[in-house]
Amino acid sequence: MWPEGNADISPSRLVLWTGDQPMSASRQPAWPLLKASTVDMAKPFPFGTDPRGRIVYMELPYTNLLIGSIPGYGKTAALQLPALVAALDPHAELWAFELKGTGGLDPLAKVCARYGSGADDDTSEAALQALRDLRDECQRRAAIIKKLPKDVCPDNKVTPELARRIKGLHWLVALFDECQELFAHSEFGKEAGELAEKIIKLGRALGVILLKATQRPDAKSLPTGVSANVGTRFCLRVMGQLENDMVLGTSAYRNGIRATMFAKKDKGVGYLVGAADEAQIVRTYYLDGPTVEKLCQRAYAARVAAGTLTGQAAGQSAETPSARRETLLEDVASVYRAEEPKLWAETIVERLTALRPEVYGDLTRDHLTTALKPYGITTTQVWGTDPATGKGANRRGIERSIVTEAVAERNRRRGEPAA
Ligand SMILES: Nc1ncnc2c1ncn2[C@@H]1O[C@H](COP(=O)(O)OP(=O)(O)OP(=O)(O)O)[C@@H](O)[C@H]1O
CATH class of the missing domain: 3.40.50.300 (P-loop containing nucleotide triphosphate hydrolases)
Incomplete structure (x- = not known):
């Protein structure tokens, strides 16, 4: 019934x-x-x-x-x-x-x-x-x-x-x-x-x-x-x-x-x-x-x-999130030059794309901030210079020390050496 x-x-x-x-x-x-x-x-x-x-x-x-x-x-x-x-x-x-x-x-x-x-x-x-x-x-x-x-x-x-x-x-x-x-x-x-x-x-x-x-x-x-x-x-x-x-x-x-x-x-x-x-x-x-x-x-x-x-x-290759996840923190850390304690998020994206175009080719600033969030990394206003105009400005960015701390923390969790 x-x-x-x-x-x-x-x-x-x-x-x-x-x-x-x-x-x-x-x-x-x-x-x-x-x-x-x-x-x-x-x-x-x-x-x-x-x-x-x-x-x-x-x-x-x-x-x-x-x-x-x-x-x-x-x-x-x-x-x-x-x-x-x-x-x-x-x-x-x-x-x-x-x-x-x-x-x-x-x-x-x-x-x-x-x-x-x-x-x-x-x-x-x-x-x-x-x-x-x-x-x-x-x-x-x-x-x-x-x-x-x-x-x-x-x-x-x-x-x-x-x-x-x-x-x-x-x-x-x-x-x-x-x-x-x-x-x-x-x-x-x-x-x-x-x-x-x-x-x-x-x-x-x-x-x-x-x-x-x-x-x-x-x-x-x-x-x-x-x-x-x-x-x-x-x-x-x-x-x-x-x-x-x-x-x-x-x-x-x-x-x-x-x-x-x-x-x-x-x-x-x-x-x-x-x-x-x-x-x-x-x-x-x-x-x-x-x-x-x-x-x-x-x-x-x-x-x-x-x-x-x-x-x-x-037959186009799939997104490779594992490759992204495995190397993302190290890759981000590597794009800071010695004299740069902080970088705008957009500069990080540009440099990541140049570093590994096959992995980061379609990375946006939004993707980057979302991908870094699980590691406790968030963007803040940081001072930087626009390479195109040479003018300084405050934009969303990340301090290098926060990235290196996140690498150390992740390694600690995995039982690996700190750096
Ligand atoms: N419309 C239907 N008519 C008759 N049998 C059905 C029908 N739909 C599903 N079944 C039977 O139920 C079984 C389980 O179906 P299905 O694998 O779709 O379930 P499921 O809810 O997705 O299971 P799981 O949660 O374990 O993945 C099928 O193997 C089939 O035998």
Whole structure:
């Protein structure tokens, strides 16, 4: 027996539908996009079926998606569907990070501009770097939109037409499976949470879409700024009211939207909130490994044909956060000349870029300050001379002694010599 509202008739209307077999055991038709050679990501896509077997659609533009449940109930399988939709639209860009390291999303790697799979710090840091870059990407897109004439962009947001026509405003979908590994990370978690919240708020209108799945929907693993701002939520089986409301929104449980009612057999069955006016019970389409592989192969071929294979999928080297992290402190310390007790942050960035262009080629002042924060290094106003004009000025910068202290402190923690 499955409950359902019907607010068109009355907010208090309750429809009870009784099936003659459990939802999880009833036959489900194949995913309608199984044979599609390409997909238009701007259109609603079939996400699953409801208890009566009707197709339930989801949209990707102008929203974000959060999926949660206890382990093993179909989060990755559900996350894979919007990811495949983005993959099959050759004009959309896809980034994917799977932070458990089981390789569940590996078939997507061949179409992802960025891809990471691993339970290690490097993969978490690459995911954090992706969030930093998404925040920058949002700012870049906002600047493009601002410059567009009103008749081209009347609502100050990326439309399906703009996404197709204007370079740099294409749909950009970034997914983070097992995102609790990043948000609860001792070093990267806080920054990741703040960035994700910002991107969720800004990205909606800018064609940047975040998809997240977590098996630990609690306050530490899912920052409230993230859970409170997500537009579309899918909650498979959970054990308590707290987890239920973290995924489905405050008061969901009190309002009778309870993913705690799903049983052991209800794999792939959950409550979907935000995709329609009413909460919907949905069983996602389930695609096995070989099918996903085939779809990704097709998505790859479509991107090759459209000339839209970019980033890692096009063989460009991935960001190397580990190289950055390992040598960053020493590199920063090395760019100070003997007579320089302090340097402007922008001078440090310039010299780092000259030192290792392959590592620091795209480093910005913002990246630098964020990357140094975990070591307790923050910028202050320091006096310096502009080499271009020869004039002195106070700008954000870093004292050399703070960097050398940070190197010594890190070495002490690692049990290495102080210098
Ligand atoms: N829509 C579905 N229909 C039928 N079975 C499904 C469906 N979705 C998932 N399953 C079953 O549930 C199993 C677990 O799915 P999945 O790996 O997506 O779960 P998960 O919640 O991501 O797990 P974990 O938290 O351990 O990563 C699948 O191997 C499959 O057998």
